[in-house]
Amino acid sequence: MLGAAALILTVAPARTEDANFFDSITDFFNPNRAAGREAPAIDAVPYTVAIEVKGGDSSVKSAVTDASNLESLKDRAPSGAAGLIRRALSDYERITAALYSQGHYAGNIRMTIAGNAPDAPNIFDIVEAARKRGPVPVRVDVNPGPAFTFGEIRILDARTRRPIEGGPSLRKLGLEPGEPALADNIVRAEAILVDFWRERGHPFARIADKDVVADHAAKKLNVTLLVEPGPVATFGRFTVSGADFLTPGFIEDRIEIPPGTPYSPEKLTRLRKRLLGYQAIASVRIREGEQLDREGRVPIYIEVTPREPRYIGFAAKYSSTDGSSLNGFWGHRNLFGGGETLRIDATVSWFGQRPEAVPDADPFGYKLAASFVKPGIYTAQDDLIANAAVLREVTNAYVREGVTALIGIRHRFDDTLSVQVGLDFEQAQVEDTTGTRDDFVAGVPIDIAYDTTDNALDPTQGIRAAATIEPFAYLGQSGAGPVMMKGSFATYRALDEDKRYILAGRIGAGSIFGASLYDVPPQRRFYVGGGGSLRGYEYQSASPRNAEGDIIGGLSYFEASAELRIKITDTIGVVPFFDMGSAFSSQVPDFDGMKYSAGIGLRYYTAIGPLRVDFAVPLNPGPDDGDYGIYVSLGQAF
Numbered sequence: 001m002l003g004a005a006a007l008i009l010t011v012a013p014a015r016t017e018d019a020n021f022f023d024s025i026t027d028f029f030n031p032n033r034a035a036g037r038e039a040p041a042i043d044a045v046p047y048t049v050a051i052e053v054k055g056g057d058s059s060v061k062s063a064v065t066d067a068s069n070l071e072s073l074k075d076r077a078p079s080g081a082a083g084l085i086r087r088a089l090s091d092y093e094r095i096t097a098a099l100y101s102q103g104h105y106a107g108n109i110r111m112t113i114a115g116n117a118p119d120a121p122n123i124f125d126i127v128e129a130a131r132k133r134g135p136v137p138v139r140v141d142v143n144p145g146p147a148f149t150f151g152e153i154r155i156l157d158a159r160t161r162r163p164i165e166g167g168p169s170l171r172k173l174g175l176e177p178g179e180p181a182l183a184d185n186i187v188r189a190e191a192i193l194v195d196f197w198r199e200r201g202h203p204f205a206r207i208a209d210k211d212v213v214a215d216h217a218a219k220k221l222n223v224t225l226l227v228e229p230g231p232v233a234t235f236g237r238f239t240v241s242g243a244d245f246l247t248p249g250f251i252e253d254r255i256e257i258p259p260g261t262p263y264s265p266e267k268l269t270r271l272r273k274r275l276l277g278y279q280a281i282a283s284v285r286i287r288e289g290e291q292l293d294r295e296g297r298v299p300i301y302i303e304v305t306p307r308e309p310r311y312i313g314f315a316a317k318y319s320s321t322d323g324s325s326l327n328g329f330w331g332h333r334n335l336f337g338g339g340e341t342l343r344i345d346a347t348v349s350w351f352g353q354r355p356e357a358v359p360d361a362d363p364f365g366y367k368l369a370a371s372f373v374k375p376g377i378y379t380a381q382d383d384l385i386a387n388a389a390v391l392r393e394v395t396n397a398y399v400r401e402g403v404t405a406l407i408g409i410r411h412r413f414d415d416t417l418s419v420q421v422g423l424d425f426e427q428a429q430v431e432d433t434t435g436t437r438d439d440f441v442a443g444v445p446i447d448i449a450y451d452t453t454d455n456a457l458d459p460t461q462g463i464r465a466a467a468t469i470e471p472f473a474y475l476g477q478s479g480a481g482p483v484m485m486k487g488s489f490a491t492y493r494a495l496d497e498d499k500r501y502i503l504a505g506r507i508g509a510g511s512i513f514g515a516s517l518y519d520v521p522p523q524r525r526f527y528v529g530g531g532g533s534l535r536g537y538e539y540q541s542a543s544p545r546n547a548e549g550d551i552i553g554g555l556s557y558f559e560a561s562a563e564l565r566i567k568i569t570d571t572i573g574v575v576p577f578f579d580m581g582s583a584f585s586s587q588v589p590d591f592d593g594m595k596y597s598a599g600i601g602l603r604y605y606t607a608i609g610p611l612r613v614d615f616a617v618p619l620n621p622g623p624d625d626g627d628y629g630i631y632v633s634l635g636q637a638f
Contacts (some may be wrong), residue, residue: 001318003551006254008166012399019358021506022052026247027102030349031162038139039049042079042080043079044077044078044584045077045078045079045080045083045084045131045133045136046077046134046136047077047078047113047135047136048074048135048137048138049068049070049071049074049138049139049140050138050140050141051064051065051071051140051142052142053065053144054141054144055143056102056104056147057421059102060099060102060144062626063098063099063101063102064098064099064111064122067091067097067098067100068091068094068095069087069090069091069094070087070088070140073087073405081123081124081127081131082124084113084136084138084324085113085123085124085265088111088113088138091111091140091583092110092111095109095140097183099142099145099616100183101149101182101183101184101350102144102180102182103180103181103221104144104145104147104148105144105145105181105214105221105444105502106145106146106147106148106214106216107142107144107145108141108142108143108145109141109143110140110141110303111139111140111141111634112138112139113126113127113130113137113138113217114126114127114130114136115137117569124419131549146428147180147219148177148214148219149177149179149180149181150175150177150178150179150181150220150221150222151177151181151215151218151220151221151463152220152222152223153175153176153177153222153223155170155173155193155227156224156455157226157228157229158208158209158226158227158228159225159228164229166247167196167197167227168192168193170306172192173185173188173192173193173462174180174188174189174556175223181220181221181614183471183638186210186223188539189225190207190210190225192205192334193225193227195206197227198263198265199264199266200232200233201228201233201262201263202229202230202231202233202263203233203263203265203298204231204233204286205227205229205581206228206230207225207226208226208227208228209226210224210226211223211224212224217294219530222548231292231296232263233263233297234259234260234261234263234296234297234298235257235260235261235267235297235300236261236289236292236295236298236299236300237259237293237297238255238299238301238302239300239302240252240303240304241303241304242303242304242306243304245280245306245334246280246339248333250338250339250376251275251302251304253380254274254275255271255302256271256331256380257271257415260297261326263298268286268288269301270415271286272284273335274415275302278306278339278375279307279333279341280306280309280333280334280339280341281304281306282305282306282307283305284302284303284304285302285304286303287300287301287302287303289301289589294586296352307333308333309333309334309335310330310332311330311331311333312328312330313328313329314326314327315327320595324349324350324495325347325348325349325350326347326348326349327345327346327347328345328346328347329343329346330343330344331343337612338375338482339375339376340372340373340375341371341372341373342370342371342372342591343370345362345368345369345370345635346366346367347367347368348364348365348366348368349363349364349365349366349367349394349600350363350364351363351364351365351394351395358398358399358433361394361431362394363445364392364394365393365394366391367390367392367393368390369387369388369390369391370387370388370389371386371387372384372385372386372387373386377409378409379580381411381412381413382409382410382411382412383409383412384408385407385408385409385410385420385422386406386407387404387405387406387407388403388404389403389404389405390403391403393523395539395611396539396540396541396550396551397432397522397525397540397543397550397551397552397553398431398432398522398523399431399432399510399526400428400429400430400431400522400523400635401428401429402426402428402429402430402439403426403428403481404425405424405425405426405615406423406424407422408420408421408422408444408445409421409434410447410448416450416451416452417449418446418448418449419446419447419448419449420446420447420449421444421446421447421603422445422446422447423442423444424443424444424445425441425442426439426440426442427439427440427441427471428521428523430521430522430523432552433546433548433550437476437477439476439521439523440474441474441475441521441524442472442474443471443484444470444473445469445470446468446469447466447467448465448466448467449465450463450464450465450466451463451464451465452464453492454622455609456609456635457608457609457610457634457635457636458605458609458610458635459492459504460492460502461493461544462491462492463489463490463491463492464489464491465489465490466487466488467485467486467488468486468487469484469485470483470484471485474513475519475520475521475524476515476520476521476524477517477518478514478519478520481515482512482513482514482520483512483513483514484510484511484512484524484527485510485511485512485513486508486510486511487510487558488506488507488508489506489507491504491505492504498609499567500565501566501567502564502565503563503565504560504562504563504564504565505560505561505562505563506561506562507559507560508558508559508560508581509556509557509558509559509589510526510556511555512524512525512526512556513587515555517544517552517553517554517585520555522552522553523557525552525553525554526543526553526554526555526557526583527540527551527553527554527557528543528581528582528583528595529541529542529543529595530629531614533559533581534559534581534582534595535577535579535597535599535616535629535631535637536579536598536616536617536619536626536628536629537595537597537618537621537625537626537629538624538625538626538629540553541622541624541625541626542582543582543583544583544584544585549624552585553583554583554584554585554586555584555585555586556586557581557582557583557584557589558581558589559580559581560579560580560581561578561579561627561637561638562577562578563575563576563577563578563636563637564576564577565603565636567603567605571605571606572602572603572604573602573603573605573610574601574602575602575603575614576598576599576601577598577599577600577637578596578598579597579598580595580596582595595618595619595620595621596620597618597619598616599614599615599616599617599629600614600615601613601614601615601637602614603636608634609635610634610635610636611633612631612632612633612634612635612636612637613629613630613631614629614630614631615628616628616631616636617629
């Protein structure tokens with residue numbers, strides 16, 4: 001059996017940022033398309049460029065080449081002789097900055113156009129004569145000179161001109177004496193100093209001045225930074241504008257920073273993220289006052305803008321094992337003016353093959369679903385959640401026709417922790433290897449979510465945990481009493497300062513207590529296998545089977561994954577990964593028959609998240625398992 005490839009396409013009305021995103025994807029795979037959108041220059045002057053760096057290591061040479069406009073724009077000829085000369089002259093400053101960034105402060109740059117200096121008195125005539133013979137030759141010779149190291153470093157109070165106490169160490173600033181004197185480190189140190197004091201309640205902290213002196217004799221760079229922390233302050237009044245599309249007080253009720261609270265930029269960052277979590281809000285701009293008010297507090301100004309309230313779109317999915325589907329949806333982001341969201345989905349599906357457990361079943365399915373969220377039902381921290389669906393679901397393990405509904409209240413304790421308590425109902429007719437059964441399910445799911453990650457689609461730090469406990473008032477043929485418990489935990493850690501190497505790990509497990517396997521409805525059992533759990537294996541295939549080899553699901557499961565996310569460039573990354581997991585017929589995972597897989601992924605990083613393509617192979621496949629799996633989606637695997 002071969003592996004499966006899945007592709008999901010979603011289309012909705014395009015906003016400007018969406019159009020730019022899709023243009024960037026198309027341009028990535030077809031660079032000539034982007035070049036073709038640009039009109040050729042008038043009176044274009046083609047040229048050739050040769051850059052030679054004499055001395056310095058490979059990083060210096062790369063920095064010089066990357067900084068040169070002559071090099072990066074050589075396929076786009078400038079307009080006229082003046083355009084070529086301007087481009088060449090601009091390279092002096094750009095290459096000088098590149099040398100500084102590598103710690104070289106005594107470099108020499110010599111440039112010629114058709115054998116003459118760019119500022120020669122008759123350079124225009126020289127270029128015009130040269131272009132008649134073909135592309136104009138341009139040459140850049142760079143001698144980086146010696147590499148400098150940091151010498152004397154002084155961090156002074158701008159008011160007293162004395163060393164400032166209690167600041168970050170020179171090591172944390174990247175300004176240790178004897179280390180390479182990279183200009184970028186100085187810029188980074190300024191930002192670190194400002195952030196350091198702002199995080200300690202000084203909203204107006206700034207670098208008042210700096211003095212950078214290159215000692216050419218000693219090959220040392222001496223740096224003096226004058227820091228002005230400014231006064232310690234507290235938050236003052238928050239003024240909101242642009243929120244007339246929401247009910248009065250909607251934003252104010254969710255600020256949760258009373259006047260007099262010690263100033264903290266982190267609190268403002270969390271506030272902005274919290275407000276952007278509401279679909280009705282497109283953007284949030286938080287601006288701090290330029291001076292303290294009469295009470296010595298910092299006034300804060302919040303400007304919000306709305307998103308288009310209505311949207312419509314469709315999605316398509318294909319997989320040779322999981323089935324294919326077409327989905328159309330309509331939604332409203334601000335139904336009654338209080339940030340309420342409503343989305344209606346209509347989906348038709350085709351399983352692609354006869355289900356293993358029900359070979360005579362029609363492979364077509366459908367789902368009509370609606371979801372509704374009402375923010376602030378009791379307090380600003382309490383949201384009403386409601387979902388309902390009419391469906392026919394076809395899988396290898398069962399075929400289900402029925403109605404589902406869930407209603408619950410979600411309480412947000414803070415920006416990282418929330419708890420949801422609900423009522424879960426299902427009335428369904430289910431057919432599997434044992435025949436056809438009518439199942440009624442009623443439960444009380446309790447969901448706990450904890451998230452400290454820095455990005456929903458591409459986290460680089462923090463942890464993400466979720467747990468569900470659902471006691472059932474009625475669970476299929478088992479009646480009242482069973483309890484389902486499941487949870488997952490993921491952690492992310494950057495291995496370097498630039499976050500180009502991210503180690504990510506995930507673990508998940510679940511169990512159903514108080515019922516036998518066949519008393520639990522098939523749709524409520526646990527299954528493992530496929531892109532959402534164990535890559536490289538067929539959908540549901542790493543699950544218990546009966547004597548005939550049909551998938552029947554389990555009462556427990558265990559999954560784990562590890563990834564090393566490596567950014568090769570700012571837009572391209574690779575991800576080696578390892579997965580393991582299985583579902584079990586026992587109420588507690590016994591780890592018998594655990595399945596393993598490994599693979600490699602490609603990431604294309606966009607402004608809204610990484611595009612993911614994973615290729616995985618099973619390491620210990622059984623006779624019913626495939627040879628590989630390919631998975632395509634937006635966002636990391638976990």
